[in-house]
Amino acid sequence: MAMVDRTRELEPLAAEERRSIGWEGGSALQMLTESERRFAETGRYCGVEDLEMKRNDPIRFEKIFSRLRGGLVTARETALNISASPIVKEIGELCFALYTPEGDSVALSTGIIVHVHTMSDAIKFMIRQGYEENPGIEPGDIFTNNDAMIGDVHNADVQTIVPIFWQEELIGWAAGVTHEIDIGAKTPGSVPIGPISRYEDGIDLPAKKIGSNDELWRDHVLAGLKGTRTPMYWTLDEKTRLAGCHMIREAVERVILEEGIDTYKQFMREVIEDGRRSFISRLRELTVPGRYRAAAFTDLPFAKEEQLPSYARKDTMMHAPVELRITRDGVMELDYDGASSWGYHSANCTPSSMQGALWVQLTQTLICNDKVNDGAYLGLRQNFPPGTWANHSNPQASTGNAWFFLIPSYTGFIKSLSRSLQARGFVEEVLAPYGLTANAFQGGGIDQYGRQSATTNFGLSCVGGGAKMVLDGLDYAAAMWNPEGDMGDMEMWELIEPFLYLSQRVKPNTAGPGRHRGGSGYECLRLAWKTPFYEMQNIGNGRCFIQAGLWGGYPAATGYRHNIRNTNLLELAAEQTPFPVREPDPADSALAREITGDHQFDIETTTLPEVMREGDLYLCMFRGGAGTGDPLERSYRSVMDDIEGDYLLPRYAESVYGVVPGDERRTEERRAEIRTRRGEQAVPVREWMQSERERILARDMIEPVQRMYAESMRLSERWAKEFRDFWDLPEDFEFDVPTPEVDLAKTLLGAS
Amino acid sequence: MKLDKDTLRDLVDEKLPRAQVRAIQSGYKDTDRFDKYVEILQERVTWDDPIVLPFGEHLFIVSKGSGSYLVKCDCGHEFCDYRENWKLEALINVRDTVEELREIYPDKMHGDPRWNVLREYFCPGCRTLLEVEAVPPGYPPVHDFVPDLEGFYLDWLGRPLPA
Numbered sequence: 001m002a003m004v005d006r007t008r009e010l011e012p013l014a015a016e017e018r019r020s021i022g023w024e025g026g027s028a029l030q031m032l033t034e035s036e037r038r039f040a041e042t043g044r045y046c047g048v049e050d051l052e053m054k055r056n057d058p059i060r061f062e063k064i065f066s067r068l069r070g071g072l073v074t075a076r077e078t079a080l081n082i083s084a085s086p087i088v089k090e091i092g093e094l095c096f097a098l099y100t101p102e103g104d105s106v107a108l109s110t111g112i113i114v115h116v117h118t119m120s121d122a123i124k125f126m127i128r129q130g131y132e133e134n135p136g137i138e139p140g141d142i143f144t145n146n147d148a149m150i151g152d153v154h155n156a157d158v159q160t161i162v163p164i165f166w167q168e169e170l171i172g173w174a175a176g177v178t179h180e181i182d183i184g185a186k187t188p189g190s191v192p193i194g195p196i197s198r199y200e201d202g203i204d205l206p207a208k209k210i211g212s213n214d215e216l217w218r219d220h221v222l223a224g225l226k227g228t229r230t231p232m233y234w235t236l237d238e239k240t241r242l243a244g245c246h247m248i249r250e251a252v253e254r255v256i257l258e259e260g261i262d263t264y265k266q267f268m269r270e271v272i273e274d275g276r277r278s279f280i281s282r283l284r285e286l287t288v289p290g291r292y293r294a295a296a297f298t299d300l301p302f303a304k305e306e307q308l309p310s311y312a313r314k315d316t317m318m319h320a321p322v323e324l325r326i327t328r329d330g331v332m333e334l335d336y337d338g339a340s341s342w343g344y345h346s347a348n349c350t351p352s353s354m355q356g357a358l359w360v361q362l363t364q365t366l367i368c369n370d371k372v373n374d375g376a377y378l379g380l381r382q383n384f385p386p387g388t389w390a391n392h393s394n395p396q397a398s399t400g401n402a403w404f405f406l407i408p409s410y411t412g413f414i415k416s417l418s419r420s421l422q423a424r425g426f427v428e429e430v431l432a433p434y435g436l437t438a439n440a441f442q443g444g445g446i447d448q449y450g451r452q453s454a455t456t457n458f459g460l461s462c463v464g465g466g467a468k469m470v471l472d473g474l475d476y477a478a479a480m481w482n483p484e485g486d487m488g489d490m491e492m493w494e495l496i497e498p499f500l501y502l503s504q505r506v507k508p509n510t511a512g513p514g515r516h517r518g519g520s521g522y523e524c525l526r527l528a529w530k531t532p533f534y535e536m537q538n539i540g541n542g543r544c545f546i547q548a549g550l551w552g553g554y555p556a557a558t559g560y561r562h563n564i565r566n567t568n569l570l571e572l573a574a575e576q577t578p579f580p581v582r583e584p585d586p587a588d589s590a591l592a593r594e595i596t597g598d599h600q601f602d603i604e605t606t607t608l609p610e611v612m613r614e615g616d617l618y619l620c621m622f623r624g625g626a627g628t629g630d631p632l633e634r635s636y637r638s639v640m641d642d643i644e645g646d647y648l649l650p651r652y653a654e655s656v657y658g659v660v661p662g663d664e665r666r667t668e669e670r671r672a673e674i675r676t677r678r679g680e681q682a683v684p685v686r687e688w689m690q691s692e693r694e695r696i697l698a699r700d701m702i703e704p705v706q707r708m709y710a711e712s713m714r715l716s717e718r719w720a721k722e723f724r725d726f727w728d729l730p731e732d733f734e735f736d737v738p739t740p741e742v743d744l745a746k747t748l749l750g751a752s
Numbered sequence: 753m754k755l756d757k758d759t760l761r762d763l764v765d766e767k768l769p770r771a772q773v774r775a776i777q778s779g780y781k782d783t784d785r786f787d788k789y790v791e792i793l794q795e796r797v798t799w800d801d802p803i804v805l806p807f808g809e810h811l812f813i814v815s816k817g818s819g820s821y822l823v824k825c826d827c828g829h830e831f832c833d834y835r836e837n838w839k840l841e842a843l844i845n846v847r848d849t850v851e852e853l854r855e856i857y858p859d860k861m862h863g864d865p866r867w868n869v870l871r872e873y874f875c876p877g878c879r880t881l882l883e884v885e886a887v888p889p890g891y892p893p894v895h896d897f898v899p900d901l902e903g904f905y906l907d908w909l910g911r912p913l914p915a
Contacts, residue, residue: 290899328903425789543864545886551809552881560860587859630881655855675879682843726892
């Protein structure tokens with residue numbers, strides 16, 4: 001404490017009248033501009049050529065990094081105990097990061113590290129917008145942001161950002177993010193499916209100063225209490241973030257006291273340049289240069305939602321034609337050219353959200369072993385074309401549930417990277433596409449205590465992982481956006497949600513089949529309990545597979561909805577009559593047979609809120625991951641284990657895997673028969689292309705698919721030409737459907 | 753982590769205990785992995801064309817001499833030049849009806865074939881399922897991977913492409 005107390009004595013100096021907060025008398029903006037100029041000129045972070053400290057004193061270099069990293073992890077592990085939200089406290093949906101004065105990340109904690117880069121965007125925004133002059137950046141100040149156009153994924157990810165000073169100079173920023181359980185949007189929860197414009201996305205904090213002298217301003221605190229359906233969680237989460245930031249500041253101050261400010265400054269520059277070089281060397285060590293492609297899709301069916309305005313009431317198909325390029329000189333390029341349009345829904349993304357997702361994928365693949373900081377980001381190039389869902393470029397567009405499109409789209413990145421890893425021989429690193437983190441059990445109303453409440457259940461952070469090349473995928477244990485898969489405790493969720501768990505167990509056939517199957521999803525059957533009304537949504541894919549597996553591996557199953565209202569379940573319980581608590585096979589559902597009531601049993605898996613009351617049932621189905629390899633090559637024993645473990649319904653052993661349960665010899669015969677049948681049923685691709693071309697010329701496809709093609713073609717001349725060239729279509733070929741969102745995007749982009 | 757050829761062979765053949773796979777995943781990577789992997793694969797195929805690049809399960813890019821590099825299946829079937837999309841020379845089965853999709857997935861877990869179909873690409877030689885696509889009707893077959901062979905060999909491995 002003595003050392004930290006000493007640093008406090010220095011702060012009054014920084015609070016005096018000062019000319020600027022940057023180094024050597026300059027401003028923070030000048031530092032940022034200079035840093036970017038040097039990188040543009042040299043290709044090296046801040047122009048650093050010689051990693052002098054690392055070269056001359058590597059132990060000291062590593063020790064400083066470890067101490068900062070340890071400070072960040074400690075801040076996270078300690079601060080999360082302040083929170084009461086299961087999302088933060090149980091699941092760990094928070095992270096902290098340390099930045100340079102210019103906003104480049106130096107080191108980060110564990111947790112939802114998507115936000116390491118989004119918070120970097122927010123800091124740079126404040127610097128570029130002249131916050132140094134107005135509202136001022138002073139020691140003890142507190143800033144916040146949750147604006148995806150500035151630097152975030154969606155409103156529910158709320159950031160706290162604290163500048164760190166040493167004497168009169170800004171020497172960095174500490175920042176933390178938590179995922180809120182409710183963000184006060186048009187519909188309850190944290191990933192609201194209801195908003196169609198940003199005015200419905202909930203609490204809006206576009207890079208604001210919210211405190212000074214290490215205390216939150218009262219007007220901000222009061223506004224937070226009024227802005228969300230869950231004010232207690234909001235308040236405690238804010239204290240969590242602030243406490244963590246202050247712990248990080250102290251950790252930095254201790255390092256500076258012991259190592260000296262000049263050493264710390266040099267360290268920051270070198271460690272980021274080291275991160276950049278490390279990323280490039282990893283790329284060259286693990287991958288093969290070339291061009292990779294993997295298209296992802298998902299469905300957003302809103303035509304049925306009568307309460308929406310007419311312009312938003314339509315079915316949308318998201319198109320993500322992901323192209324990954326690895327250049328000979330070791331640069332990774334991610335290109336979404338050809339993506340479909342932004343829309344009047346909450347699944348739009350911004351460049352910051354897309355970069356955040358890229359970041360979290362990289363840290364779980366290429367840079368999981370090395371120093372993780374913004375150095376890696378400097379080895380990347382991205383193209384998220386304006387006007388597409390990946391970069392909506394519309395100041396009025398909603399991003400409330402940006403993850404809904406973002407998650408499926410990044411399956412293309414993982415799939416492409418895996419092709420590269422296999423080509424290089426790193427078979428242990430190969431991963432098929434992960435599972436969509438859905439269904440989102442989300443809603444709000446009157447809870448079991450008679451209070452107004454809202455929830456987003458983070459059981460969704462444990463869906464199936466993608467199959468590996470040498471192992472099956474992780475069962476119910478992974479989320480693409482958080483490397484620490486954790487579904488939380490049912491008991492905790494039951495405390496805050498007026499829904500009891502009647503069951504939670506493996507969901508058969510959710511995994512994508514393959515020589516190695518994907519990880520399995522699971523299901524929960526929830527009984528509405530002691531609530532007069534709770535408005536519940538469903539969120540997830542029902543019409544589209546998001547992405548197929550690798551090398552013969554199939555995609556994970558799509559989802560479905562089975563919610564039952566006005567049930568006889570409580571009567572059955574009172575009579576002590578056994579009742580079903582699970583649905584392993586929707587084609588043979590005991591719930592459908594034995595529970596009376598109003599069944600919603602269909603593939604309407606993304607819906608606006610609909611009321612549920614005590615006695616109603618909600619089946620929450622979590623998705624699996626995709627497979628790798630030809631299913632006929634899966635071992636007989638593995639298929640039998642899948643049946644015995646409830647991962648596979650027995651009748652699919654034969655139709656998918658060619659396995660005759662209980663008879664390994666007949667299995668071989670059956671597999672040979674299936675191979676023969678494949679040859680009889682399949683046709684040469686070029687022959688099939690002729691009939692497919694005729695279908696395109698006849699526009700023989702449903703309107704949402706035609707509109708998806710029309711949007712992509714109108715937003716990208718290159719994609720349109722490639723599409724026409726491939727199918728040998730007339731130069732003026734078009735899908736004759738209106739695309740008003742594209743028209744507006746072009747107007748907005750033309751105006752800007 | 754130094755991974756010898758026998759251990760790599762066991763890794764490929766899935767004979768290693770899970771803890772050892774985990775250690776290999778977390779460890780530093782062996783710098784000569786590519787050459788060892790290609791050697792193992794080359795020992796297993798029944799043909800003599802030099803493997804230039806592993807190209808997914810069952811497929812390889814091989815040298816045919818005179819600067820010609822083809823996509824080839826381990827069964828011996830040759831598809832096309834590596835810069836072309838081998839899928840166009842494959843056999844295809846499209847699952848675009850509910851009945852066909854229900855051979856793979858239960859009712860209500862197979863999507864809507866009006867939105868999204870499954871395409872299965874088979875090797876014409878051995879009928880192995882080489883790729884599956886989940887795409888809307890009319891989507892061009894995805895050209896998954898076009899390696900920069902010359903850049904990889906000359907610039908990254910520091911040696912010429914196998915003749």
